[in-house]
Amino acid sequence: MNSVALKMLLGDRVKFLGLVFGVAFAALLITQQASVFIGLMTRTGSTIVDAAEADLWVMDPSVEYLDTVFALRETDLLRVRGVRGVAWAVPFFRANAPVRTVGESGSPGGELQGAIVVGVDDSSLAGLPEDVALGSLADLRFPDAVAVDRAGYLLLWPGEELRLGRVLEINDRRAVLVAITDAAAPFTTNPLVHTRYSNALRFTNNGRNALSYVLVGAEPGVAAEQLALRVHKTTGLQARTQNQFHWQTVRYYLANTGIPVNFGTVVVLGIVVGIAVVGLLFNTFVLEHIQQFAALKAIGVGNLRLVGMVLLQSLIVGAVGYAFGLLLASLFFELGGKSVPLRGFRLPWQVAAAVAGLTAMIMVASTALGLRRVLFVDPATVFRG
Amino acid sequence: MGTSDHIALRARGIVKGFGTGSARQEVLRGIDLDIEAGRTTFLVGPSGCGKTTLISILTGLLGTDGGSVELLGTALESLRPAQRVKLRADNLGFVFQQFHLISALDATENAAVPLLVQGVPAREAHHRAAELLERLGMGAHRAKYPRSLSGGQQQRVAIARALVHRPRLLVCDEPTASLDATTGREVMELFADLTRESGVTAVVVTHDNRIFHFADSIAHMADGRIERVEARSLAPQQAQP
Ligand SMILES: Nc1ncnc2c1ncn2[C@@H]1O[C@H](COP(=O)(O)OP(=O)(O)OP(=O)(O)O)[C@@H](O)[C@H]1O
Ligand SMILES: [Mg+2]
Numbered sequence: 238m239n240s241v242a243l244k245m246l247l248g249d250r251v252k253f254l255g256l257v258f259g260v261a262f263a264a265l266l267i268t269q270q271a272s273v274f275i276g277l278m279t280r281t282g283s284t285i286v287d288a289a290e291a292d293l294w295v296m297d298p299s300v301e302y303l304d305t306v307f308a309l310r311e312t313d314l315l316r317v318r319g320v321r322g323v324a325w326a327v328p329f330f331r332a333n334a335p336v337r338t339v340g341e342s343g344s345p346g347g348e349l350q351g352a353i354v355v356g357v358d359d360s361s362l363a364g365l366p367e368d369v370a371l372g373s374l375a376d377l378r379f380p381d382a383v384a385v386d387r388a389g390y391l392l393l394w395p396g397e398e399l400r401l402g403r404v405l406e407i408n409d410r411r412a413v414l415v416a417i418t419d420a421a422a423p424f425t426t427n428p429l430v431h432t433r434y435s436n437a438l439r440f441t442n443n444g445r446n447a448l449s450y451v452l453v454g455a456e457p458g459v460a461a462e463q464l465a466l467r468v469h470k471t472t473g474l475q476a477r478t479q480n481q482f483h484w485q486t487v488r489y490y491l492a493n494t495g496i497p498v499n500f501g502t503v504v505v506l507g508i509v510v511g512i513a514v515v516g517l518l519f520n521t522f523v524l525e526h527i528q529q530f531a532a533l534k535a536i537g538v539g540n541l542r543l544v545g546m547v548l549l550q551s552l553i554v555g556a557v558g559y560a561f562g563l564l565l566a567s568l569f570f571e572l573g574g575k576s577v578p579l580r581g582f583r584l585p586w587q588v589a590a591a592v593a594g595l596t597a598m599i600m601v602a603s604t605a606l607g608l609r610r611v612l613f614v615d616p617a618t619v620f621r622g
Numbered sequence: 623m624g625t626s627d628h629i630a631l632r633a634r635g636i637v638k639g640f641g642t643g644s645a646r647q648e649v650l651r652g653i654d655l656d657i658e659a660g661r662t663t664f665l666v667g668p669s670g671c672g673k674t675t676l677i678s679i680l681t682g683l684l685g686t687d688g689g690s691v692e693l694l695g696t697a698l699e700s701l702r703p704a705q706r707v708k709l710r711a712d713n714l715g716f717v718f719q720q721f722h723l724i725s726a727l728d729a730t731e732n733a734a735v736p737l738l739v740q741g742v743p744a745r746e747a748h749h750r751a752a753e754l755l756e757r758l759g760m761g762a763h764r765a766k767y768p769r770s771l772s773g774g775q776q777q778r779v780a781i782a783r784a785l786v787h788r789p790r791l792l793v794c795d796e797p798t799a800s801l802d803a804t805t806g807r808e809v810m811e812l813f814a815d816l817t818r819e820s821g822v823t824a825v826v827v828t829h830d831n832r833i834f835h836f837a838d839s840i841a842h843m844a845d846g847r848i849e850r851v852e853a854r855s856l857a858p859q860q861a862q863p
Contacts, residue, residue, distance in 0.1 A: 238738055241727065248726020532722035535683055536783075537711025537739050539704055617678040619718050620795045 238538065242546035245526060246553060252525075253554070256518050260558020261565065263511025263599060267504050268566035268584060268592045274500040276582035281490045282483035283421035283429075284331060284355060288364035291452035292461040294482045295326070295468055298475045302489035303482070306331065306449040309474070316472045317451050322459040323468070327363045329450040330356030330437045336428060338393050339404040339411070348393050352428040354407065356437025364452050365418075365431055371399045372416030377433055383407075384416035388577045389428025405430075407440040422581045424490075508595060515558075516603035519551070523607030527614055534616035547608050555600035562596075563589060629692075630791055630823040631657035631680055636689035638675055649675050651846035653689065659790075662817055662824040664834060667843030673827045676843070677793055680825070681714060682706040694790055711739050715784030715822070719796035721776045723768040723783075729755055729775075730764045733782035740787055747786075754782045758812055774805035781813055785820065792817060792824040798833055810836050 247253055279286070284303055285294065295317050297307035317326040336352040357364040357377075365374050370387045377384060383405065390399060405412045407430065420429050432440065438447055453476070455464045461478040468476035477485060491497050523530070530543060538546075566584055573579040636653035639646055649672040657663050665673050678684035680691055682698050691698040694713055701709065715736070723732045730751045737747035755764050758778040768776055777797060784792055797813070798806030810833045817824050826837070834840060835854070842849045 240744065241724065241731075241735065241738065244726040244731070245724060246726075526725075528720070528722055529724045532716075532718065532724075533735070533739075534707075535681075535710070535716055536736055537707050537709075537714070539707040541704075542739075615684075617674075617683045619716070619720075619722055620674045620678060 238542055238546060239549055241533075242549045243553065245529070245546075246522075246550040249522060249525070252518055252522050256515055256522070256554045257558045257561060259511060259514035259518060260555055260596060260599065261561035263507045263515070264559050264562025264592055264596050265565045265569075266507035267511075267595060268563060268588055269569055270500050270503045270507065271588045271591070272566065272570065272584045273579075273582055274496070275585055275588065276579075277424065277496065278487045278490060279483075280422050280424040280581070282486045283423045284353075285479055285483045285486070286421040287355075287366040288329065288357075288452060289367060289479075290363050290454060291329075291479060292455040293453035293465050293468060293476050293478060295451040295453055295472070295474050295476045296449070298473070300475060302486040303331075304486075309448040309451065311448060313472065313474060314448065314451050317453060317468060317474070320464075320468050320471045322456050322464045323453055324456040325361070325363070325454040327358035327361055327452050328356075328434050328448050329358070329364050329452045330354070330434050330441075330443075330447060331449045332437070332441045332443070332447075333427070334408050334430075334441045336393070336412075336430060337406045339406055348395070350389070350392055350428050352389065352407065352430045353423055353425075354430045354432065354437050354440055356432055356434040358452075359433045359435050362433070363454070366420035368419035370417040370419050372401045372414075374416050374418070374431070376415035377431065379413070379415060381411055381413050381436065382415040382432065383412040383436070384418050384431040385414055386418045386420040386429040388422065388426070388580065389430070390414075390417055391577055392426070392428055408442055410440050412436075412440065426578065508599060511596075511599040512602045515554070515599060516606060519554070519603050519607045520610070522550075523547070523610050527610060528619060530611045531614045531616050531619045534614065535619045540612055543611050544608060547604060547611050551600045551604040555596050559593060559596040563592070628659050629656050630659040630694060631655070631825070632692040633676075633680060634690050636676065636679060636691070637687045638672075638679060638684070639687055649846055650679070650686075653846075653848055655841060655848050655851075657823060657825055658839070659823050660821045661838040662814070662826060662836065664837035664840045665825060665827045665843060666829070666831075666834075666840055667849075669829070671843050672846050673843055674795055677795060677825060677827055681716075681791075681793055682710060711736070712787075713790045715787070715789035715792045717777070717780050717784045717792070717794035717797045719799045721768070721773075721780045721800070723776055723779055725768050728765050728767050729760060729771065729779045729782075732768070732779050733786050735783055736787040736789075742787075751782060751786050754786050755779065757816070758782055772805075773801050774809055777801060777805075777809050778812065781809070781816070785816055785822070788820065788822075790823060792822050794824065794826045794828075796828055796830075797826065798828065798830050803832060806830065806833065 297309055299307050314328055332354055333351055334354045336350050338348045376382055399417050401414055403414045423429055455461055465476040465478050570582055570584045574582050633653050633655040636650050638650040639648040641647055667673055679686050730748050733751035733755055734747040752764050760778050763775055814836045837854050839854055840852045
């Protein structure tokens with residue numbers, strides 16, 4: 238009887254496609270929105286992701302998340318270095334500053350952008366992103382040298398091919414481009430400038446006391462979580478593992494911005510529209526076949542078998558629709574993920590799994606009404622005209 | 623099968639009404655009926671007298687307000703719903719006025735449905751269905767879908783579906799009402815051949831007095847009761863049309 242159920246479903250080509258399209262649309266919408274949401278939230282901690290070498294981030298106890306820092310004192314760096322289990326500890330600077338391109342003739346080229354300036358330890362250069370598109374990050378040791386991320390480069394020099402040696406002004410101070418990075422995309426679409434700590438202070442007109450963070454490497458065999466506790470106990474500073482700090486930042490954005498509500502609304506709409514469209518179509522499908530179901534009942538198909546048939550039809554619609562929606566979503570991220578604004582966005586398997594669950598939920602809700610009709614249809618109606 | 627070897631279907635004191643309060647309508651007011659095994663019984667009577675209600679009850683599709691039905695030696699009241707379903711699947715064939723073929727299945731697949739319900743493998747089921755369709759003159763239309771079949775052809779498929787699993791009781795409600803006179807006659811002739819050959823017990827509800835001569839006996843119904851049962855000649859095909 239399963240083959241009969243399948244043929245009934247596929248026999249109505251238009252309705253079947255409509256059902257699949259409804260499920261696919263809902264799955265695509267939810268998957269895409271949830272993935273972009275997760276991508277955006279991940280971006281809030283892009284600086285943490287880039288400084289992958291750091292086991293710990295040490296900061297002022299009042300710091301709530303990555304973007305708003307309260308400067309530490311230089312002596313804090315020394316105190317952190319003194320904690321048992323700390324292999325290395327280096328200064329790390331992060332601030333916003335206006336950056337402007339300078340034309341070949343030496344005149345300001347005019348393209349003005351608010352940049353994120355990251356300064357890393359002058360001697361070790363610890364905390365730089367790993368991926369480099371052009372040039373070498375070792376060249377940051379040259380005077381005035383900076384690296385800009387590829388997306389930032391395209392903001393500063395739109396439409397131009399990647400080229401080193403170009404000149405920038407950061408707060409009216411001259412900087413020379415020595416490398417182009419493929420750093421993780423930041424939450425805001427600002428150029429990301431990496432330079433040495435001392436340069437960064439100069440570029441941003443900061444004096445000596447502008448230590449945003451202390452990055453810490455743990456000694457081999459020392460667990461980051463344990464070390465974070467110890468650093469906190471010993472120094473009174475806030476110490477977080479990479480993961481903890483990233484989540485802390487994400488949580489801040491979740492709690493203090495409208496982003497989760499926005500995305501959540503679209504996801505809920507996807508579910509609601511999915512249920513409405515699929516439910517309506519499925520109900521119509523059942524209604525149009527109700528006499529055929531009734532005839533099957535009369536002929537001797539029990540309720541259990543009928544429920545099985547309807548659930549199979551629902552399962553097929555759900556599975557095909559889900560597969561189709563997920564395929565489209567993957568395509569979106571496969572193609573879009575290469576573009577500058579969407580770089581780094583991808584489809585986490587957890588989202589795919591969650592959407593599978595939601596699709597199942599949509600199908601259950603959408604099938605319920607039709608199933609009820611099939612269950613309660615009076616087989617005696619087959620005798621009526 | 624106990625005492626009623628030659629009685630396929632026995633109804634005693636069937637009472638059935640619809641609605642409640644002042645809208646209450648008593649449709650069956652004490653039906654007593656014996657349907658003889660291996661014969662074709664017509665159930666006739668004016669519109670609204672309760673024929674359809676009665677056969678719904680006799681086949682276990684509808685409950686009663688009183689009375690008892692013994693179907694093929696089994697008291698329907700004693701069966702659980704699932705057992706009733708099984709009894710129908712194994713022993714009953716249905717032909718409806720509106721055919722009720724499954725639109726997404728071709729003629730062969732439609733005719734094979736009762737076998738699939740019984741769990742017969744699809745290949746064998748389709749083979750048997752195709753053979754029967756051949757007998758019904760539908761050989762050339764075996765792979766056609768209901769929408770491209772005429773009414774008479776659809777009813778032949780429905781008859782094939784009703785007989786394919788060799789049921790012991792065949793129930794037809796107005797099998798010719800959706801067909802023109804000639805087609806109705808042709809369909810009934812095929813029907814009569816097949817039923818006589820298989821020895822199946824048939825109950826046919828009809829208004830159509832042009833086909834009365836296919837009956838072995840005719841039960842007349844009026845006002846919720848069986849008025850009389852009329853035995854027809856033993857050679858019904860020679861009776862006047
Ligand atoms: N499910 C139901 N609910 C309410 N009333 C019903 C129901 N089924 C049948 N009836 C009523 O019972 C009466 C008998 O109906 P039934 O269909 O059995 O008559 P019938 O003899 O088959 O008529 P016809 O020859 O027109 O098919 C009618 O008055 C009908 O309105
Ligand atoms: Mg009727």
